[in-house]
Amino acid sequence: MGIEGIGARVARKEDKRFITGAGRYVDDMVVPGMKHAAFVRSPHAHAQIKGIDVEAARAMPGVIDVLVGKQIKADGIGNLICGWMVHSKDGSPMKMGAWSPLAVDRVRYVGDAVAIVVAETKGQARDAAEAVEVDYAELDAVTEAPAALEGGAPQLHPEAEGNLIFDWGLGDEAATDTALASAAHTVELEIVNNRLVPNAMEPRAALGHYNKAEDHYTCWTTSQNPHVARLVMSAFYNVAPENKLRVIAPDVGGGFGSKIYIYPEEIVCLWASKKTGVPVKWVADRTESFLTDAHGRDHHTKVKMGFDADHRIVGLKVDTIANLGAYMSLFSSATPTYLYATLLSGQYDIPAIYGNVRAVYTNTAPVDAYRGAGRPEATYVLERTMETAARQLGVSPAELRRKNFVKSFPHQTPVIMNYDTGDFAASLDAALKEADYAGFEKRREEAKGRGKLRGIGMSCYIEACGIAPSAAVGSLGAGVGLWESAEVRVNAVGTIEVLTGSHSHGQGHETTFAQLVSQRLGVGIDTINIVHGDTDKVQMGMGTYGSRSGAVGMSAIVKALDKVEAKAKKIAAHLMEADEGDIVIENGELKVAGTDKTVPWFQLALAAYTAHNLPQGMEPGLKETAFYDPTNFTFPAGCYICEVEIDPDTGRTEIVQFVAADDFGNIINPMIVEGQVHGGVAQGIGQALLEGTRYDETTGQLITASFMDYTMPRADDLPSFRISTQTTPCPGNPLGIKGCGEAGAIGSPPAVINAITDAIGTNELTMPATPQKVWAALRSATRH
Amino acid sequence: MSDVSMVVNGRKVTGNVEDRTLLVQYLRENLGLTGTHVGCDTSQCGACVVHLDGKAIKSCSILAVQASGSEVTTIEGLAPDADLHPMQAAFKEHHGLQCGFCTPGMIMTAVDMVRRHPGGLDEKTVRNDLEGNICRCTGYHNIVKSVLAGAEAMSGKTETKAA
Amino acid sequence: MYQTTYHRASSLEDAAKLHAGGDDPKFVAGGMTLIPAMKTRLSAPSDLIDLRHIDGMKGIRISGQQVEIGALTTHADLAQSKELEKACHSLHYMANHVGDPLVRHLGTMGGCVANNDPAQDYPAALLALDATIITTSREMKADDFFTGLFETALEEGEIVKAVRFTAPDQCGYEKFRNPASRYAMTGVFVAKGAGGVRVAVTGAGDNGVYRETEMEEKLAANFSADALEGVTVSPSNMMSDIHASAEYRANLVVVMAKRAVAKAAGH
Known part of the structure; x- marks a missing residue:
């Protein structure tokens, strides 16, 4: 490894602009003539729109226009769609209700967009938005998924009878039932996975600019995948043909999944720009983000796990109700199905598994993938059950897990996934050692002396990322392929540009991708630029989510580099009159192995572009494109151990130690990987301890619509984390990478709750384990 | 107006x-x-x-x-006469940022924190004094590290090497 | 934010005149509560009269046991005052834990007192310290000044100039913060002085800051946490929200009171 190559802790190239205030986010963009938009949003969770009077608003100072749903419909702009088809057990396709970018005759959640006001200033737009008079006839609302399935519940969409979108199953139900019936021990739990609001610190924003002279649209948007945005807006929403639409996602201030989806606002801003003749910018305030960003999780699950007399798992049956909110967001159907039930085998060898998932409409914000997406839900179900089983069986939680680990690879689970490699015991052992698991009882006693309840809990997770083999996901219903693209351009002076379809929203691609090129070509990372986030610059790509940018995005770069190197070697061999097979690339030079003959990169590049002396028939230039389609998912896995102390008087939990031991395969930049683990664990602890989204069950109002009521993890809520990695290289991609972006959020919640329930001696506790809930749990435990 | x-x-x-x-x-x-x-x-x-x-x-x-x-x-305007203020350099060296959105506020708070604690900083103080700054990416681990390192550098005890 | 008209008052007289000329005017000092309320359109004063630049309303004056704090003194000023720490360590501690360090640079004692947010810290201190609130037209005891949720005895146009109290012999403050907003979900200030023991609670009562008289009696007899053993607080007059039920708050009042007393005794 060179100082800037693979495995080096290189400080990030992109940091300079962020630490000096020179980052450029959508809200920083200014276009001549740009005006400002405010959306009129439904204050009701469910209502008929009987009429909209925009005249008073239109007359307000600075107002350019007020546009409503009937107009967008009349202009042929299409409804928003879910791009992943899921079929119910009976073979029927999922029941997708219509989602107009501006509601036409009905609103289905608080925040549903009804009209857009375009004005000279943001303040004027907001003033006028308040003056738009919408005549609503309120309807009953339902916010909880189990309630939405009950007879007599308010009905959201005529397409989905009983609010049921699909009733889907995975695995062999009969075999699972048989296994459970003959089990020596069974463990049953009811589990709620709490709804979360992603809360990237940069609120969503869109700037739409229609250029009439060119009949061309440009959209600056907060997106993790600008090409997918362009594709969807062209192919499905009829905003403009792809060649007439440029989507730019500049610096993106965090996403965690919430910026994958195409939302109404970017569509409406583009359309409104054409209607009004001015560029239209909209920036969400935080409450709009709370109301309208796709939320995460929100599962109600019943689980039953069976063990034989030797404590080996014989079967697992899971029944989940997933709340998808008022409309189906872009990948909402995949999250609680193919990203969830396929992971129900966890790290364990389980012969029979059956998962049933019912997806349900409610009068709440749409729910889609949020960091981990389905896998945290699966891990929470499994790891709460395993810890509970160990307690009920009276055995060590660590040893119960170890006994059931998958130990040989490849391993075919009963739920689609084929684990390629791993060493689960290695991470378990590393975590046990780092956490001093053996010494815990002593610490518990010591804490008791101080009046504190101390507990320890663990979680062994596996996830599937490196998303995903296109044909496989296509066969499961995906509307797109999930390959990635790269173009490596060696400029005529030897500097390098890499155009990638991945798009960083904080992950440091400009550094890690450059490290790969530096490693391969032996040139400094300062001579390498990573270009991303602009559909006019970069070839079609699929974007960043599902921990795929390393495993898939970088594999595409490897493929493009292979082609560049092959051509460069041909040219070098020609220039040095050597055999192509004897050319090696080292330290920024092409050498004839075993001789002192060399051509530096810049000279070779120049030769490629001057084309004065190239091999017979060779095209000039040195730039290659590659598309990489993965052959399998990748399977990061690890073990997390959390230790807590609880103040029994107040119920307040303090995390006194958090240990993470992860296997991410090979690592490009350990510093960046550690950062991903820190952030993921913080979000997982947030879910377990702090973050709970609450709708009023009667009115459907979002009670936690700002940071005043939604508890974001702050610095003093968290400890410093003790993390390590164990490595089994992924055999499925050229770099051996598994991915690291989501692991922390996937593995940590059950570790935290297992620790708290250990401390308080009762298993009756839902996330988030707020002081009030822990206090109440302790009280009811002492009463019984 | x-x-x-x-x-x-x-x-x-x-x-x-x-x-x-x-x-x-x-x-x-x-x-x-x-x-x-x-x-x-x-x-x-x-x-x-x-x-x-x-x-x-x-x-x-x-x-x-x-x-x-x-x-x-x-x-x-934090580093008018230098390429980077020592606190900026510390955030880069210790990977105290990911998406960068909260970073300017974090750095401005951190510089002020050093001013308010002339006797030096420890992890607990830094975590407490970051109460008014929210980050969603880093889990604060490396922000805390950066602030401590930046404080040291500002006191002239150590040099941060990133630039 | 709705449109508003800003005025910078040069003196208290000027402020009064500006106030009289306004349609629906409001005074602003640090603005740490008012400006956010205006941003979310929950507050919409026609005129905003800025008191921050008026001379003579800032600072801590301590003479013997008498402590007087100018209304425009910021939380940061209080938090950094060694003299205040000596005279009343719990108020000093409180000032160090109001809001966050950034808010403390602008937020003022007077603003907090006049706003009487039920989750604000200072009302508990002033009530427990039997403080006097000095306004442009009169002096009032804290007992008479704080009248309910966001309610005070202030008349239209009346401005808090300062607060004054006698430093207690012993005092302690403990609060349990709302995990999201970080305001006091329950805060208890205990003070023991010449006039006896006073226990004031913020963040919990459904009518704002109030005194726990039963605790005061027990502590008057025995100023130790043990004296509160077995004392319960009825949830019937407690606030209730998603973060803390009335029952939970009632529990927190007792727990925080015990800890505040222990702190006072241990100082």
């Missing part, structure tokens, strides 16, 4: 703005200093922290007219 006049990053600026204009809006929209960000509506996230007359404040919670007559330093 009111006239406002202040010294921003050492430069005298004047303007005429709606009275309801927040200082952060004035900095971003009138002066083009977009390094100061807006991440919430309830004065909690701290993405907008600037120094007003030498003290860290939330520029989303004060009107531009209220700040008229004051001296303001934003992230863009």
Whole structure:
């Protein structure tokens, strides 16, 4: 490894602009003539729109226009769609209700967009938005998924009878039932996975600019995948043909999944720009983000796990109700199905598994993938059950897990996934050692002396990322392929540009991708630029989510580099009159192995572009494109151990130690990987301890619509984390990478709750384990 | 509308703005200093922290007219005579940022924190004093590390090497 | 934010004149509560009268046991005052834990007192310290000043100039913060002085800051946490929200009171 190559802790190239205030986010963009938009949003969770009077608003100072749903419909702009088809057990396709970018005759959640006001200033737009008079006839609302399935519940969409979108199953139900019936021990739990609001610190924003002279649209948007945005807006929403639409996602201030989806606002801003003749910018305030960003999780699950007399798992049956909110967001159907039930085998060898998932409409914000997406839900179900089983069986939680680990690879689970490699015991052992698991009882006693309840809990997770083999996901219903693209351009002076379809929203691609090129070509990372986030610059790509940018995005770069190197070697061999097979690339030079003959990169590049002396028939230039389609998912896995102390008087939990031991395969930049683990664990602890989204069950109002009521993890809520990695290289991609972006959020919640329930001696506790809930749990435990 | 006049990053600026204009809006929209960000509506996230007359404040919670007559330093003006302020360099060296959105506010708060604690900082103090700044990416682990390192560098005890 | 008209008052007289000329005017000092409320359009004063630049309303004056704090003194000023720490360590501690360090640079004692947010810290201190609130037209005891949720005895146009109290012999403050907003979900200030023991609670009562008289009696007899053993607080007059039920708050009042007393005794 060179100082800037693979495995080096290189400080990030992109940091300079962020630490000096020179980052450029959508809200920083200014276009001549740009005006400002405010959306009129439904204050009701469910209502008929009987009429909209925009005249008073239109007359307000600075107002350019007020546009409503009937107009967008009349202009042929299409409804928003879910791009992943899921079929119910009976073979029927999922029941997708219509989602107009501006509601036409009905609103289905608080925040549903009804009209857009375009004005000279943001303040004027907001003033006028308040003056738009919408005549609503309120309807009953339902916010909880189990309630939405009950007879007599308010009905959201005529397409989905009983609010049921699909009733889907995975695995062999009969075999699972048989296994459970003959089990020596069974463990049953009811589990709620709490709804979360992603809360990237940069609120969503869109700037739409229609250029009439060119009949061309440009959209600056907060997106993790600008090409997918362009594709969807062209192919499905009829905003403009792809060649007439440029989507730019500049610096993106965090996403965690919430910026994958195409939302109404970017569509409406583009359309409104054409209607009004001015560029239209909209920036969400935080409450709009709370109301309208796709939320995460929100599962109600019943689980039953069976063990034989030797404590080996014989079967697992899971029944989940997933709340998808008022409309189906872009990948909402995949999250609680193919990203969830396929992971129900966890790290364990389980012969029979059956998962049933019912997806349900409610009068709440749409729910889609949020960091981990389905896998945290699966891990929470499994790891709460395993810890509970160990307690009920009276055995060590660590040893119960170890006994059931998958130990040989490849391993075919009963739920689609084929684990390629791993060493689960290695991470378990590393975590046990780092956490001093053996010494815990002593610490518990010591804490008791101080009046504190101390507990320890663990979680062994596996996830599937490196998303995903296109044909496989296509066969499961995906509307797109999930390959990635790269173009490596060696400029005529030897500097390098890499155009990638991945798009960083904080992950440091400009550094890690450059490290790969530096490693391969032996040139400094300062001579390498990573270009991303602009559909006019970069070839079609699929974007960043599902921990795929390393495993898939970088594999595409490897493929493009292979082609560049092959051509460069041909040219070098020609220039040095050597055999192509004897050319090696080292330290920024092409050498004839075993001789002192060399051509530096810049000279070779120049030769490629001057084309004065190239091999017979060779095209000039040195730039290659590659598309990489993965052959399998990748399977990061690890073990997390959390230790807590609880103040029994107040119920307040303090995390006194958090240990993470992860296997991410090979690592490009350990510093960046550690950062991903820190952030993921913080979000997982947030879910377990702090973050709970609450709708009023009667009115459907979002009670936690700002940071005043939604508890974001702050610095003093968290400890410093003790993390390590164990490595089994992924055999499925050229770099051996598994991915690291989501692991922390996937593995940590059950570790935290297992620790708290250990401390308080009762298993009756839902996330988030707020002081009030822990206090109440302790009280009811002492009463019984 | 009111006239406002202040010294921003050492430069005298004047303007005429709606009275309801927040200082952060004035900095971003009138002066083009977009390094100061807006991440919430309830004065909690701290993405907008600037120094007003030498003290860290939330520029989303004060009107531009209220700040008229004051001296303001934003992230863009933190290191007028150097490539990077030692606190900026520490954030880079210790990977104290990911998406970068909260970072300017974090750095402005951190520099102020060092000023308020002349006796030095420890992890607990840093975590407590970051109460007014929210980050969603880093889990704060490396922010805490960066602030401690930046404080050391500001005291002249150690040099941070990133530039 | 709705449109508003800003005025910078040069003196208290000027402020009064500006107030009289306004349609629906409001005074602003640090603005740490008012400006956010205006941003979310929950508050919409026609005129905003800025008191921050009025001379003579800032500072801490301590003479013997008498402590007087100017209304425009910021939380940061209080938090940094060694003299205040000596005279009343719990108020000093409180000032160090109001809001966050950034808010403390602008927020003022007077603003907090006049706003009387039920989750604000200072009302508990002033009530427990039997403080006097000095306004442009009169002096009032804290007992008479704080009248309910966001309600005070202040008349239209009346401005808080300062607060004054006698430093207690012993005092302690403990609060349990709302995990999201970080305001006091329950805060208890205990003070023991010449006039006896006073216990004031903020963040919990459904009518704002109030005194726990039963605790006061027990502590008057025995100023130790043990004296509160077995004392319960009825949830019937407690606030209730998603973060804390009335029952939970009632529990927190007792727990925080015990800890505040222990702190006072241990100082």
